Amino acid sequence: MDGIHRSPKDDHGATVLSPALLNEEHVADIVERLNAVSLRTAVDVLSRLPDERAVEVLDQPELDAAAELVAALPADRAAHLLAGMSADRTAEVFRDLEEPVRSQLMQRLDLVTKSEVQQLLAYPPRTAGALMTTEFVSVPAGWTVAQTLDHIRHVERTRETVYAIYVLDPATSALVQTVTLRRLITGEPDASILTAAPPRKPVTVSGLMDQEEVARLFTKYDLLAVPVVDAADRVLGIVTVDDVIDAIVEEGTEDVQKLGGMEALDEPYMQIGFLDMIRKRAGWLCALFISEMLTASAMQHFADELEKAIVLTLFIPLIMSSGGNSGSQATSLLIRAIALREVRLRDWWRVALRELPTGIMLGSILGALGVARIAAWQLIGIYDYGPHWMLIAATVGVGLIGIVTFGSLSGSMLPFLLKRLGFDPASASAPFVATLVDVTGLVIYFSVALIFLRGTLL
Amino acid sequence: MDGIHRSPKDDHGATVLSPALLNEEHVADIVERLNAVSLRTAVDVLSRLPDERAVEVLDQPELDAAAELVAALPADRAAHLLAGMSADRTAEVFRDLEEPVRSQLMQRLDLVTKSEVQQLLAYPPRTAGALMTTEFVSVPAGWTVAQTLDHIRHVERTRETVYAIYVLDPATSALVQTVTLRRLITGEPDASILTAAPPRKPVTVSGLMDQEEVARLFTKYDLLAVPVVDAADRVLGIVTVDDVIDAIVEEGTEDVQKLGGMEALDEPYMQIGFLDMIRKRAGWLCALFISEMLTASAMQHFADELEKAIVLTLFIPLIMSSGGNSGSQATSLLIRAIALREVRLRDWWRVALRELPTGIMLGSILGALGVARIAAWQLIGIYDYGPHWMLIAATVGVGLIGIVTFGSLSGSMLPFLLKRLGFDPASASAPFVATLVDVTGLVIYFSVALIFLRGTLL
Numbered sequence: 001m002d003g004i005h006r007s008p009k010d011d012h013g014a015t016v017l018s019p020a021l022l023n024e025e026h027v028a029d030i031v032e033r034l035n036a037v038s039l040r041t042a043v044d045v046l047s048r049l050p051d052e053r054a055v056e057v058l059d060q061p062e063l064d065a066a067a068e069l070v071a072a073l074p075a076d077r078a079a080h081l082l083a084g085m086s087a088d089r090t091a092e093v094f095r096d097l098e099e100p101v102r103s104q105l106m107q108r109l110d111l112v113t114k115s116e117v118q119q120l121l122a123y124p125p126r127t128a129g130a131l132m133t134t135e136f137v138s139v140p141a142g143w144t145v146a147q148t149l150d151h152i153r154h155v156e157r158t159r160e161t162v163y164a165i166y167v168l169d170p171a172t173s174a175l176v177q178t179v180t181l182r183r184l185i186t187g188e189p190d191a192s193i194l195t196a197a198p199p200r201k202p203v204t205v206s207g208l209m210d211q212e213e214v215a216r217l218f219t220k221y222d223l224l225a226v227p228v229v230d231a232a233d234r235v236l237g238i239v240t241v242d243d244v245i246d247a248i249v250e251e252g253t254e255d256v257q258k259l260g261g262m263e264a265l266d267e268p269y270m271q272i273g274f275l276d277m278i279r280k281r282a283g284w285l286c287a288l289f290i291s292e293m294l295t296a297s298a299m300q301h302f303a304d305e306l307e308k309a310i311v312l313t314l315f316i317p318l319i320m321s322s323g324g325n326s327g328s329q330a331t332s333l334l335i336r337a338i339a340l341r342e343v344r345l346r347d348w349w350r351v352a353l354r355e356l357p358t359g360i361m362l363g364s365i366l367g368a369l370g371v372a373r374i375a376a377w378q379l380i381g382i383y384d385y386g387p388h389w390m391l392i393a394a395t396v397g398v399g400l401i402g403i404v405t406f407g408s409l410s411g412s413m414l415p416f417l418l419k420r421l422g423f424d425p426a427s428a429s430a431p432f433v434a435t436l437v438d439v440t441g442l443v444i445y446f447s448v449a450l451i452f453l454r455g456t457l458l
Numbered sequence: 459m460d461g462i463h464r465s466p467k468d469d470h471g472a473t474v475l476s477p478a479l480l481n482e483e484h485v486a487d488i489v490e491r492l493n494a495v496s497l498r499t500a501v502d503v504l505s506r507l508p509d510e511r512a513v514e515v516l517d518q519p520e521l522d523a524a525a526e527l528v529a530a531l532p533a534d535r536a537a538h539l540l541a542g543m544s545a546d547r548t549a550e551v552f553r554d555l556e557e558p559v560r561s562q563l564m565q566r567l568d569l570v571t572k573s574e575v576q577q578l579l580a581y582p583p584r585t586a587g588a589l590m591t592t593e594f595v596s597v598p599a600g601w602t603v604a605q606t607l608d609h610i611r612h613v614e615r616t617r618e619t620v621y622a623i624y625v626l627d628p629a630t631s632a633l634v635q636t637v638t639l640r641r642l643i644t645g646e647p648d649a650s651i652l653t654a655a656p657p658r659k660p661v662t663v664s665g666l667m668d669q670e671e672v673a674r675l676f677t678k679y680d681l682l683a684v685p686v687v688d689a690a691d692r693v694l695g696i697v698t699v700d701d702v703i704d705a706i707v708e709e710g711t712e713d714v715q716k717l718g719g720m721e722a723l724d725e726p727y728m729q730i731g732f733l734d735m736i737r738k739r740a741g742w743l744c745a746l747f748i749s750e751m752l753t754a755s756a757m758q759h760f761a762d763e764l765e766k767a768i769v770l771t772l773f774i775p776l777i778m779s780s781g782g783n784s785g786s787q788a789t790s791l792l793i794r795a796i797a798l799r800e801v802r803l804r805d806w807w808r809v810a811l812r813e814l815p816t817g818i819m820l821g822s823i824l825g826a827l828g829v830a831r832i833a834a835w836q837l838i839g840i841y842d843y844g845p846h847w848m849l850i851a852a853t854v855g856v857g858l859i860g861i862v863t864f865g866s867l868s869g870s871m872l873p874f875l876l877k878r879l880g881f882d883p884a885s886a887s888a889p890f891v892a893t894l895v896d897v898t899g900l901v902i903y904f905s906v907a908l909i910f911l912r913g914t915l916l
Contacts, residue, residue, distance in 0.1 A: 062677075152640075156640055163621055181639060183614075185610065215703075245676060260789060285787070296776050296831075299775070310765055321747075322750070325889040328718050336711045354732075365740055430889065
């Protein structure tokens with residue numbers, strides 16, 4: 001078990017982790033401390049904490065290796081703590097628990113907790129159902145404001161949030177309205193709970209809605225919680241804003257890692273195992289490498305021209321990288337614009353119409369720089385590109401316009417294409433686009449060269 | 459004014475934007491509709507909405523061109539609506555207003571609103587101060603639970619949130635405690651408000667704290683709001699969770715765009731002007747192009763070798779792109795790990811010790827693929843690399859190990875270096891790393907070639 005030593009900060013921390021001190025600290029700070037010590041120390045600290053405090057600690061999604069901690073505790077205490085935690089967090093811990101501990105602990109749960117947790121575990125990860133908690137406040141539509149407030153006072157301790165109250169049809173249990181606590185406390189005590197409700201239909205989500213979609217609703221409607229409902233509008237649970245923020249941060253990490261040309265790591269960088277890391281990175285790297293082999297084929301195709309005009313090879317890296325760079329700009333712009341719904345799939349041609357002039361303009365700027373560089377080196381005498389240096393400069397300049405335009409266009413279209421085919425647009429990584437543009441870039445460059453240099457160098 | 463036509467969806471929307479319908483809809487949906495029609499139509503709709511509803515619409519940060527809308531309204535109505543909005547949003551609109559309208563509207567504001575807005579405008583963008591609102595609930599420490607609840611009932615309508623109540627020292631106005639509404643309603647009516655407070659010091663931020671740092675506190679402590687305090691612990695305002703989510707999404711967009719090798723756009727893709735777009739993209743593109751010119755210099759340096767062994771040029775794009783790809787993977791991993799504080803600046807050597815074996819391993823995998831490709835083409839007879847094809851294959855294989863290792867190492871170290879120098883680590887874009895690796899990659903490749911091919915081809 002010492003192998004799961006998760007940080008080199010080591011166990012000096014143990015001395016300051018006395019239960020007395022821990023009682024005064026914010027639970028998030030205790031979690032930070034526990035993350036920094038070895039699993040053995042963390043288990044030791046946790047087993048000396050009073051139940052209520054231990055539940056608070058385990059309830060934090062920021063606690064690393066919560067499943068390992070729970071598995072290392074005596075089974076009875078572990079089951080007791082798991083039952084005390086919020087249902088969504090308990091389910092999350094169960095997702096990470098390994099057999100046979102998982103089944104053993106599941107059996108020790110009380111029936112209510114067990115069915116709640118099993119219900120949550122049925123949802124695929126990254127859906128509203130997987131994020132939701134079943135600990136919310138609901139009241140029948142016939143209640144008064146005072147009755148509802150009284151109910152909240154009784155159940156407050158056991159609910160993840162009491163700021164949204166779900167008003168249900170007494171007959172069908174379908175959601176009728178959502179009332180906020182702030183409107184509730186300003187309401188007339190004897191009036192119907194519905195007098196405190198807003199005049200419009202409550203925002204709801206289905207259990208299978210993707211967490212990105214849920215996050216978008218939170219930003220759009222400034223929600224603190226959203227109810228997850230079934231086909232008959234019965235409330236299955238609620239997703240709260242803290243879980244949504246965690247989901248947004250997680251999706252951001254994934255997007256950045258995919259954009260870097262790899263699979264999402266799903267684990268903190270310092271904690272993922274060596275072989276897992278290789279696996280997540282080697283896949284894309286090999287795929288890109290094999291595609292990039294086409295550049296060698298393209299070069300072989302132009303081998304005769306290369307032999308006649310070696311000077312052309314000098315600018316291959318420069319020209320290819322410019323195509324890749326402009327493509328990666330366009331891709332990252334569009335990935336984000338699509339993710340934020342600024343641009344829809346059907347807008348692809350509108351984007352193409354923007355990228356075409358943008359690419360020509362950017363290509364012209366780089367082309368001018370390239371021509372200036374060649375002319376300067378030639379005229380100052382740093383390097384001699386031969387008698388036809390002006391034609392070579394023209395080849396580089398025009399080649400750059402073509403390649404940067406092609407890069408901007410294909411870089412912007414790739415995310416649309418991937419989305420259309422049902423993939424994540426964020427898989428259109430900078431390296432992916434660069435590879436795509438490299439092969440075509442070579443062909444463009446040599447074609448331009450054939451036009452400009454036929455009869456002279458070629 | 460028709461020039462600021464913001465979407466081609468056009469004004470058919472105007473017919474469904476009748477005030478009667480708009481009253482039933484969620485304000486976020488009205489905002490979505492207004493964003494889709496021309497400014498002229500939007501102004502028309504807004505001027506026909508009752509004040510209360512117009513304020514709600516303008517209060518949404520998702521409303522595009524709010525400043526233009528306000529500027530197009532009659533000045534008296536505009537000032538009235540601005541005064542009705544939440545102070546942080548009013549300040550945001552003022553940030554976007556142009557002179558002379560800005561000063562004209564500022565003068566028409568009532569004194570209280572004016573001083574609030576001017577106080578908020580004094581903070582730089584992207585700080586806690588710029589995100590905060592001054593509309594929060596505070597009570598003196600001497601009050602009882604019942605007094606506080608009564609106070610909240612009176613001010614609820616004019617406060618952005620009432621879920622956190624700030625308890626102040628009656629003498630110094632310093633923050634003593636934060637009480638949540640949920641604990642308040644379960645408290646004894648006649649007990650001191652402090653009995654409902656948690657046993658620990660409240661989390662606070664300073665007005666100049668960066669919004670990324672604020673967001674981190676929200677995720678760590680699962681906050682709904684955080685008070686912004688001055689040096690004497692007096693509460694200047696509060697930052698609420700909805701503004702924090704918007705800030706997280708904004709920072710995510712910036713990171714992706716920077717990683718793509720460009721300046722952050724700061725505006726939706728479809729709305730930014732052509733020249734602004736060129737400016738944001740051309741800067742980095744030119745800088746990268748000029749750095750990449752070093753590849754031409756490196757190639758010129760090896761021109762003699764190139765002439766003798768043209769076959770070497772065939773693999774230049776393949777080898778260079780592999781270095782760039784592995785570098786971009788490492789960079790995106792570390793940018794995110796640093797942003798999420800999984801890795802600190804002082805951990806750089808620990809990261810280097812991970813990336814070194816990772817790079818060697820990934821390089822070996824690609825090297826093996828490269829050798830296999832050359833051997834296959836040679837043996838099947840697709841292309842003839844000459845009598846020394848085995849040495850060429852060895853050059854490519856060993857070159858790849860060197861270049862991928864260098865790419866992984868430098869890609870992972872660049873974000874640290876940038877952070878150490880005071881830049882945003884996210885500026886270490888995939889294209890930036892690729893450029894860095896390209897030049898060195900060429901030198902590594904040719905050096906390996908000199909070792910393997912001296913006496914045969916070279």
